[in-house]
Amino acid sequence: GDSVTQMEGPVTLSEEAFLTINCTYTATGYPSLFWYVQYPGEGLQLLLKATKADDKGSNKGFEATYRKETTSFHLEKGSVQVSDSAVYFCALGDQGGSEKLVFGKGTKLTVNP
Amino acid sequence: GAVVSQHPSWVICKSGTSVKIECRSLDFQATTMFWYRQFPKQSLMLMATSNEGSKATYEQGVEKDKFLINHASLTLSTLTVTSAHPEDSSFYICSATSQGTDTQYFGPGTRLTVL
Numbered sequence: 001g002d003s004v005t006q007m008e009g010p011v012t013l014s015e016e017a018f019l020t021i022n023c024t025y026t027a028t029g030y031p032s033l034f035w036y037v038q039y040p041g042e043g044l045q046l047l048l049k050a051t052k053a054d055d056k057g058s059n060k061g062f063e064a065t066y067r068k069e070t071t072s073f074h075l076e077k078g079s080v081q082v083s084d085s086a087v088y089f090c091a092l093g094d095q096g097g098s099e100k101l102v103f104g105k106g107t108k109l110t111v112n113p
Numbered sequence: 114g115a116v117v118s119q120h121p122s123w124v125i126c127k128s129g130t131s132v133k134i135e136c137r138s139l140d141f142q143a144t145t146m147f148w149y150r151q152f153p154k155q156s157l158m159l160m161a162t163s164n165e166g167s168k169a170t171y172e173q174g175v176e177k178d179k180f181l182i183n184h185a186s187l188t189l190s191t192l193t194v195t196s197a198h199p200e201d202s203s204f205y206i207c208s209a210t211s212q213g214t215d216t217q218y219f220g221p222g223t224r225l226t227v228l
Contacts, residue, residue, distance in 0.1 A: 004156070036219075041221070042221055043117065043206070043218075043219035043220050043221040043222065044157075044206070044208075044219035045219070046216050046217075049216075089156070089157070100147065100159050100162060101147075101157075101159070101217065102159075103156040103157045103158075104156055105154065105155055105156040106154075106156060
C-alpha cells in the first residue's frame with residue numbers, strides 16, 4: 001500500500017540555519033503531497049502542498065518540490081527561526097487531498113536562539 | 114476560520130468502561146470527518162472516515178464494534194471507545210473537510226489513558 005518515509009528526528013538547529021527534512025513516498029497512481037506542521041499544544045496545520053509532478057509548494061519561507069522521478073517531497077527553509085520549532089509531518093493523499101491521508105512518522109524540529 | 118475542536122482534551126478511565134470523544138467543526142460544515150490514532154513517536158494512523166448521515170468506513174484492522182463513530186450533523190462527529198482496555202490508550206485526533214475543498218483541518222487531539 002501507499003506509504004511515506006520521512007527523516008528521523010529530532011533535529012536541532014541554531015536560528016538562521018538551513019533546514020532540510022527528507023520525505024519519500026511509495027504510491028500507486030498520482031497522489032497529492034503535503035507537509036503539515038504541529039506546534040506545541042495545537043492541532044496539525046497544513047503548511048504546504050503540491051498536487052502534481054514538478055509543482056513547488058511554498059508557505060512561510062518553507063518550500064517543497066514534488067519530484068516524481070525520485071518519489072520525494074523534501075521540505076526546505078533557508079533560514080529557520082525559533083518560532084519554527086514544531087513537529088513536521090509529510091503526507092500523501094489521493095484525489096486532491098479530500099480523501100484519506102497517509103502520514104510519515106513526523107520530525108521534531110527544535111530551533112535554538 | 115476552519116477551526117476544529119475536540120473534547121475532552123484528555124481523559125482517564127477504568128478498564129471496561131466506555132469513553133466518548135467529540136469532534137466539532139466550529140465555523141464550517143464538515144461533510145467528511147476522519148479519525149486518527151497516534152502512538153508515541155509514530156505516525157497518525159487513519160481509523161475511519163465518516164460522512165454526515167451515513168455509516169463510517171473503517172480501515173482494515175480497526176474494530177468497528179469497538180470504535181463507534183457517529184456523524185449525525187455537519188458540525189459534530191463522535192468516537193466512542195467501548196469496553197476500553199489499557200492497549201486502547203493513545204492519542205486520538207480528528208480532522209474535517211468540507212465539500213469542494215482539498216484541505217483537512219485537524220483538531221488538537223484527545224489523550225486517552227485506560228487504567
